[in-house]
Amino acid sequence: MVDHSNSGNNTDVALTGGAMVAKLFGVVNPAAATAGIIIDCLRERRSKKFAKRLESLLHTLEQRVKHLEIQTQNEPNLDLLDEIIAKAVSDEDEDKTKYYAALIEYYASHSLEAYEVRFLGNALKALTICEISSFVNFISGRNFLRNLPDSLKNVFWTRIEFLGLFKGGAEKHITQASQLGKKFVDICNLVVES
Numbered sequence: 001m002v003d004h005s006n007s008g009n010n011t012d013v014a015l016t017g018g019a020m021v022a023k024l025f026g027v028v029n030p031a032a033a034t035a036g037i038i039i040d041c042l043r044e045r046r047s048k049k050f051a052k053r054l055e056s057l058l059h060t061l062e063q064r065v066k067h068l069e070i071q072t073q074n075e076p077n078l079d080l081l082d083e084i085i086a087k088a089v090s091d092e093d094e095d096k097t098k099y100y101a102a103l104i105e106y107y108a109s110h111s112l113e114a115y116e117v118r119f120l121g122n123a124l125k126a127l128t129i130c131e132i133s134s135f136v137n138f139i140s141g142r143n144f145l146r147n148l149p150d151s152l153k154n155v156f157w158t159r160i161e162f163l164g165l166f167k168g169g170a171e172k173h174i175t176q177a178s179q180l181g182k183k184f185v186d187i188c189n190l191v192v193e194s
Contacts, residue, residue: 053089053097060101080107080117087121099124099132102190106183119180120187123163135160136188139177 081104088100103124107117127135134148134156148156160166165181177185 050089053091053094054085056094056097060098077114077117080114083118084121087125091125093129095129096124096132098191099188102187105190106187110183112183116180116183119164120184123165123180123184126163127159131156131159132188135165135181136185138172139174139181139185141174 084100084104084107088097091097091100100121103117103120106112112120124132130148137143157166157168157172160181161168164178165184166172167176167178169176
């Protein structure tokens with residue numbers, strides 16, 4: 001059964017919350033602001049962010065692939081490229097743009113299955129820069145967990161294994177990296193090399 005006596009309180013809370021959101025996003029007169037104005041502000045702000053990320057990705061990509069020759073036998077799947085670009089543009093961490101560009105370069109220069117490209121893109125989107133560098137450092141034989149607190153090491157390995165980059169075990173060793181994990185490291189190394 002619904003308690004209708006609280007409906008007025010809920011409306012007041014919603015209006016107050018809306019006014020606070022309007023103030024946060026710079027709407028001049030929060031009392032007159034409607035959800036439409038707030039949504040338009042958010043949409044415009046998000047559009048600018050996406051456009052900036054896309055521009056950054058295209059600039060980085062242009063620098064990365066200008067040395068590659070387009071081979072007609074390995075013509076890239078445009079839908080996969082579109083997926084990578086969509087992931088890059090929607091990723092909140094702008095520092096990962098260069099990794100997405102490296103993924104496109106790697107895809108253009110190596111023979112990859114569609115599922116591999118999708119898994120690699122998902123791994124880039126899911127992991128933080130710290131996790132990416134920690135995994136690459138581990139596979140490269142360097143001190144990999146210096147940036148991760150001890151309390152998060154198990155979480156790190158669970159995430160890496162869930163993304164298909166590593167085959168689990170109590171003792172972690174470089175040889176436990178999956179084929180996908182090795183390709184992921186190759187992509188990340190392209191970023192370091194440039």
